[in-house]
Amino acid sequence: MLGRRRGERRLLDREVRRHLADVGGRSVVVDGSQPADELFLDLATGAPCGVLVVDVAAREWPGLLARLLWHVRPGGALVFRGGEGRTADPLVQRLRTLDAIRAGERAPLAARRKGDDVRALAAAIGGWREAGPHVVVTSTARALAKLREEQTDRLLAAGRLRGQVLASVPAATFTARCSVAQTDSAVRHAEVREITAPAMALRAYDDVVCAPRQVVVHDDVLLPDTFRRSHRHRLRSAALVDLAPDFASVRAALDDPAPLAGTWVHLDSEYPGHFGHLLTEQLSRMWAWPRILEEEPRPRVLLSTRTPRTALHAFERDVLGAFGVAEDDVVIIDRPVRVERLLSATPMLAQPGWVHPGIADAWRHAGAALAAGAAERAWPRRIFCARRGDKRACRNAAEVEALFADEGFAVVHPEELALAEQAALFRAADVVAGYAGAAMFNLCWTDAPKDVVLLVPESYTAENEYLMAAVQGHRLSIMWCPSDVALPEVGFSAEAYQASYTADLVKDGAWLRSRLRWLG
Structure with a gap:
């Protein structure tokens, strides 16, 4: 018995040495003694794993395969240590199933996102074999671990990431300060609700790689600043290929990033150059x-682009200018750069979901600075913001806009105005109406609560105007409009989200006219 155990041990050692000689990296043994979160952080932030040895009960092997393979560098091995009382059968059966999925011979039993995870796992397996009682699985994928906000702060405090937290704002729970009146809808309803926003942080990172579309990489981890919704249950980004709940790869090649010396403020977006996301x-x-x-008297800003350009859009220049940023102090990247020092703050608005009331000061400051740059003129007191384009178009827009004009509203296209004039227009109005969408986001510049009338497609699930009203105290009147494409019962549908719609003036026209007259 003792001789057999020694033989198994020698066989295991030989496998470890062989793979380390091939791919380098470190060898780590997982024995089940660490809590899952601590193990994840240790593996994610340590030197890359050439070999990861799993020394736990065999019944746990199939589940650990999906969790641990991503920590192994390409060409490295995940080795399940067998021996007395451990049967490899459940894992071998799982690996054979994944082989069949990779070959296209069968589909995952799980649907939607979980099915995608299974397919990604199958694709990441370069091969496997039984080595005596042990099972050796090789990896083909270079995966980056996704770090969450709270994990990042813990690692910075422990000195396990290069950088520090410069400032923080506590979490906040408040009751939305808006009021809501609305038409009946079988699928949508808005209400004054309690909003809980997480804690915010301003962090400084040293020697990180930034790639277009908001990506920030520290060695082999994706920092939370990569994600515009960094507190969601599952972190996702269009700039990434999602591999597993806690892992992804970057679509853009990160090899040979150009050096960017000095300190830079990360204000990039997953959707750069987009007015609404800005x-x-x-x-x-x-x-x-x-x-x-306080940290940098003349901050320099880092943005990116998806289309060839070196100059800011006018609205980007104006928003940054409201905070004193000159265009010469902005760099727009179209490929990865290695930044000497990066300052990055948690966003205070993430929709649908929450807004932090602390954002009000920045909105007020920017609104006042922008409006001060507008020429003096008499602005209309009741405005309706029209919308052009085929995306999320109102099919009976002419009829709708005629109704609002008949009720004394000036029909405007805010995008035809300079941003300073848009800010002045919204600040001067008593009643702001329009189709839900980016034009109405100018509400953030206002300095007092407004009466706001929104025509919202039932399949448009964004809540930006509601979240602004929740902080600024606007009085909302919402007309829900049937969409061409209905919301799915489960999950998100981009087709439904962008679908055109019709304002049902037969059903809700009388309510709308009554509401507009009541608003004065």
């Missing part, structure tokens, strides 16, 4: 600007 996700990081100015 006014919501990017602007909501500017709560940290006063602290950033």
Whole structure:
């Protein structure tokens, strides 16, 4: 018996040495003594694993395969240590199933996202074999671990990431300060609700790689600043290939990033150069600007682009200018760069979900600065923001806009105005109406509660205007409009989200006219 155990041990040692000689890296033994979160962080932030040895009960092997393979560098091995009382049968059966899925001979039993995870796992397995009582699985994937906000702060405090937390704002729970009146809808309803926003942080990172579309990489981990919704149950980004709940790869090649010396403020977006995302996700990081100015009297800003350009869009220049940022102090990247020092703040707005009331100061500051740059003129007191384009178009827009004009509203296209004029227009209005969407995000510039009338497609699940009203105290009147494509019963549908719609004036026209007259 003792001789057999020694033989098994020699066989295991030989496998470890062989793979380390081939791919390098470290060898780590997982024995079940660490809590799952601690193990994840140790593996994610340590030197890359050439070999990961799993020394736990065999019944746990199939589940650990999906959790641990991603920590192994390409060409490395995940080795399940067999021996007395451990049968490899459940794992071998699982590996054979994954082989069949990889070959296209069968589909995962799980559907949707879980099915995608199974397919990704199957694709990441370069091969497997039984070595005596042990099972050796080789990896083909270079996966980056996704770090969450709270994990990042713990690692920074422990010195396991390069950087520090410069400022923080406590979590906040408050009752939305808006009021809501609305038409009947079988599928949508808005209400004054309690909103809980997580804690915010301004962090400084040293020697990180930034790639277009908001990606921030520290060695082999994706920092939470990569994700515009960094507190969601599952972190996702269009810039990434999602592999597993806690792992992804970057679509863009990260090899040979160009050096970028000095300190830079990360204000990039998953959807760069987009007006709506600028006014919501990017602007909501500017709560940290006063602290950033203490750190850097003349901050330089890092943005990216998906299309060839070196100059800012006019609306980007105006928003940044409201905080004193000159265009010469902005770099727009279209490929990865290695940043000497990066300052990055948690966004205070993430929809659908929450907004932190602390964002109000940044909105007020920017709104006042922008409006001060508008020429003096008499602005209409009741405005209706029209919308052009085929995406999320109102099919009876002419009829709707005629109704609002008949009720004394000036029909405007805000995008035809300079941003300073848009801010002045919204601040001067008593009643702001329009189709839900980016034009209405100009509400953030207002300095007092407004009466706000929204026409919202039932399949449009964004809540930006509601979240702004929740902080600023606007009085909402919502007309729910049937969409061409219904919301799915489960999950998200981009087709439904962007679908055109019709304002049902037969059903709700009388309510709408009555509401507009009541608003004065």
